Amino acid sequence: MSAVVPRYVSEEIASWNDRIAQAILSFGLATLGFFVLWSSAGTSIAMFFIVVACCLVPRRFVQLWPRRDRMVQIGLLLLAWIALRSFVGEGVNYASWRIVNHYHELLMLPVMWAVMRLAWRPQAFTNGLMLAGLIATAILFATALRAWYHLGGSYELQGHMEQAIVDRRISLGFGLSVCAFLIYEHARLGRLPRVPGYAGAALFAGAVLFACDARTGYVLVLALAGCAGYRAAPRKWRYQAVVALLVLGALLASTSQPLRTRFMDTVKVLQGAQPVNDSELSTTIRLEVLRNGLDVARDHWVLGTGWVAYQDAFRAIALARHPGQPELPGSQSVNPHNEYLLQLGAGGLPALLLFLAWLAWPMWRAARQRRLDRPWVGAAGCIAFAFAISALFNSVLLDFMEAHLYAALMGWMMARRLDRS
Template sequence: MTIAEKLSNSMNNTATWMAIAMGFALPISTAASNIFLGLTLFFFALSGNYYRKFQSLVRNPVALMILAFVALTALGGLYGQGDITDKKFYFGKYASLLAAPLLMPLFSSARHRLYALIAFSLAMLLTLVLSYALRFGWVPSATGFLADRALTGTSNPVVFKLSITHGFLMAISAFMFALGAQYAQLFFWRRTFIILAILAGVNVLFMVIGRTGYLVLVALATYLFYCRFGKKGLALALFFSLAIGTLAYQLSDTFYDRTRTAIAEAQAWKPKAGDKSSIGLRLDYYSNTLAIIKDHPWFGVGVGGFEVAYSAKIKGTQMAPSNNPHNQYLLTSAQFGLLGMVALISLFATLLWQARYLAPPYQQIAYGVLFAFLIGNTFNSFMLDFTERLFFAWICGVLFSGLPERKTLDKHHRT
């Protein structure tokens, strides 16, 4: 091996470890996540072998679909409403998805993919421990690392992130811990993962106020039951979901209050009345965005046009302005029209289709994460939110780097 080859391998290996470290940083710190992403790109650029890496990307259907989706968002900057600042803001969010294909060549080794998932799980374990410590008063709520001291305390013990992100990632972590129990060979680790899965699930349902986390946890539990028991698992999941939901409603003040509040706010909402409640605002966002889509059905208002179009739609009313409708499907449709909606659906469809070629447990993790994002994007615009957006790109880069070569895929499809 020449000196140049040794140097290239060293830079590539360093880039991989920076990407693994990013998995630990994502649930904890925005600044650290950006630093490790920057270091990953820096060492990736120094590692060379660009042609080989390019070949691996063009053989990967997931990488190609992500590139196509980002290209569409770039085209959305050539027309529509909004100034250059608005267009740069929104396109910059979508462009972050390019981290996924850039990470794929770094995780060609199954060992590194495992290390990446362990790094993320350790960060969530730290979050879980600190959340329980906050809940029981072992850590003061004025501690400096908290995401928002005003919204944190024993009644809502979120740690590094706010409640939606905390609940969303913790629900995914509970799912991953449960999978760890399924695949663990030693009794000690199987029991440990079961305990962690239960603690994470309790954290989502009984301790944190994020409603998105509730729905994601139920969906992932249903998928786990289906994997384990087949169609009978769906009936079991329904039974246990109803039982646990009833228990949470009766015993958890957090779950009870959030559920009752959501129902009351939805019932009290009136169109164009300028409702300031959480659910009322979202219903305003949805109705006004649907009106924008109706006005611009084919190509939308452009990548930077949503905020301008929304402001025009609520002019002369008491409704609050917004830069997104808190629903990724509506946002994409408003920005890029029917073409954008088709592209977004195609992106998720490609990911779901290609996940079947992954080896277990990566296959189950991929399906679980995708189900989580499909649900989460119904109530949030996750491609605008830093942690969720970059986590999506990171986890896709880690998991779908394990796709077999296209020839192997074709052979598998024929059989």
């Protein structure tokens, strides 16, 4: 005979189950926020804890899944097209599975949306993110000060962290720019004291402009400064505020030695000069892979080469442009460093249109939003705008760090939009 479990016992078990799940979830979100800027291994570990927490409360997680949101639906359609194009066009094999896994952030976004609504403390993610941003900012400024004043040496731990910063400078440029905008939004909306909040936003933006050697970050700081002016100004003065902030931001940025150096190196390469340093070589490679990406997209724009075959097609174009010279800068690369060209060349017109719609939906929703009790709709549109700009210079959806940060941030802001907080 089976025993009947009293109702109060099952409620107690459920309560403890919820508490354990929430503790694991808070730890996972904080860990994700801390590692997403600079460690793929740390990010993967954090996602493991988040998945474990969701498995402890599966019914509630499924109930909170954003089934009806258009951005989620478009993203899943894009992921389905990538899988279909890979498995049907290129076969079910390890290479195809690997390509589909590279775009799992399209699924991660609705997962993080549900997780942020499920969590009792979703701010654990942003707390971890801001802590990581502060550490990265401190290391960036410390490294820059030693370079400016020709100071030598660093502690071994700091040296390893500085190397990680250099290796992740593109991700950090994106991440710190976004963090600066989020701190500004919290201060503007009264979630943070205004003076410390604005000072923190300026500190993060200054780290990108003056201490981070990342051209994408420079562009994003100015773009998000324009978004901040648009959101803060009265309706009739919005465009004037955007122009004024862009001009002031450009003047301030012109005082940055790293920015001026990168700008002049880029100008020299565009004028046809041979690269003489790493910065000019990087620009030369960028231009070369962009031309190769345009050629692949022009030849395969209907249905694409397929993501597995894209590398071979890209390499063939590079060698055809410079026959007998495989050692030229950019000839060994198989990535156009432009997500739009990558989607068009690998997945054809369907992939590009779905990717554009996925990017544009939160911006379109932000433009239509008129309710003052849901300010995070506009903020989500600004973050989507920043991600769209980054996609011009990097394969941000293919890249691990930027895509994970974007998916987590959009999930966090979408949850806040629904909760009106």
